[in-house]
Amino acid sequence: MNTSLGTGPLQLQTVIPPLPNPPIPTLAHRGTPRRWENIRDRGQYLQNRVGHYLEIHPNGTIKGNLGEKTMYGIIMLISYVTNSTHGQKPKDTIAIKGVVSNLFLCMDNRSHIYASRNVTPDCAFSEGFIHNYNVYYHASHKEKRKKFYLGIERDGRMKPGLYARNSQSMSQFLPVQVPPQSMYRAKQESARLSRTGIMKLVGRNTKTPDPAKKRKNERRRRRRRWCSKLQKIYKNQEKYQGRCKRFCDLLDEMIKNYSKHKKRCERARKRRRKQSNKRRHRRRHRAKRHDHSKRGRRKEGRRQRTKRKLREYRDRKQQTELRLSLELTTKPLLQTDR
Structure with missing residues (x-):
């Protein structure tokens, strides 16, 4: 910007320098988020x-x-x-x-x-x-x-x-x-x-079953299978002992103590049946509880059941009395018409 002072032949001109640029930070991550540095x-x-x-x-x-x-x-x-x-x-x-x-x-x-x-x-x-x-x-x-x-x-x-x-x-x-x-x-x-160098990777993170527990469960399944046909095994001992490949000591013990294992198998069968009935009852109860048609209803207790039965008995009694009274009133009218 030029400015002139005076009106004579000698004129003085002053020049105003431009403003300097703003300071620029010297950091390497300027203009980007800090986590991108x-x-x-x-x-x-x-x-x-x-x-x-x-x-x-x-x-x-x-x-x-x-x-x-x-x-x-x-x-x-x-x-x-x-x-x-x-x-x-x-x-x-x-x-x-x-x-x-x-x-x-x-x-x-x-x-x-x-x-x-x-x-x-x-x-x-x-x-x-x-x-x-x-x-x-x-x-x-x-x-x-x-x-x-x-x-x-x-x-x-x-x-x-x-x-x-x-x-x-x-x-x-x-x-x-x-x-x-x-x-x-x-x-x-x-x-x-x-x-x-490259290291060999292990297998996938899956649960490896315990060998002792696995053998115990297999032995339990074998005992249950032999319990279902224990009488047939006792009659044909040589046949089943010759075919046996695993847990033969268990088979020999069951044949040797036939009466003892027969009672034991019967108790185990009753216990399994009881457990299955419990599970079935639990499933039915859960289905009734989640039934949308019966939502909001509470389970009827003993007192509520007694009151309901008494109420039904009174209603039936009133209906019978009303029917008898109607019969008594209509019978004389029929006789007079005749």
Whole structure:
């Protein structure tokens, strides 16, 4: 902007300099949220309301650690877009990856948890919120309308998604921030494991039955089957003893003490029948309780039953008296007409 002073031949002109530019911060993450400053360092712990931290070990073991933060519990949630199926739109889901193990948490169509080195559709989870906690369920696998939720049991084992509920404390997680030093150690351990070679992964997190319990149940089933035809076995002992392959000691004992085991089998049969009758009665009672046509009715007690029967008796008595009185009044009229 130029300004002139005076009107003579000598004129003075003054120039006003422009304003300087505003200061620009020298930070590397200016203009972006703080959590985007380094995408590779977005690790976190996942702790459920019971207190377990989700861990993915290098050998494929997935479990919960109660109240202790370890490097195997550092998790990364990676955005993962599933392919469209049956004409549906692709879903925006997440994949849960362990920083140290470089393995992804996956769930099969039977809701069993396992670890995988590659991202597959089994590793796609959706995230929800309930009571200010995060819940994770599988994006595609479900049983009818029941979603498969991610949950940790109280002993640290992973609960099958079919039996986990979003209202349970074991399925509600809270993300916890990871200190930079712990993240640095986890990356060093991951690099060391990658140099050592590929480790063999364990099987899926399914319940392995106890061998002793399994043998006991099989022995009980064999005894029940032999009890149904104990008399036939006692008559043809050599035939059944020659065919026996497992639990032959039990068969010999039943043949040797025939009368004792006969009474025992009869008691067991009566006990099973009693239990089945109880279950049948419970099912019928539950069906009556949930019957919409009888909703609002209370079960009739002994006093109510007595009052109802007395009321019905009085009504019948009044009806009989009324009928007799009508007959007595109409009979003379009929005689006079004749």
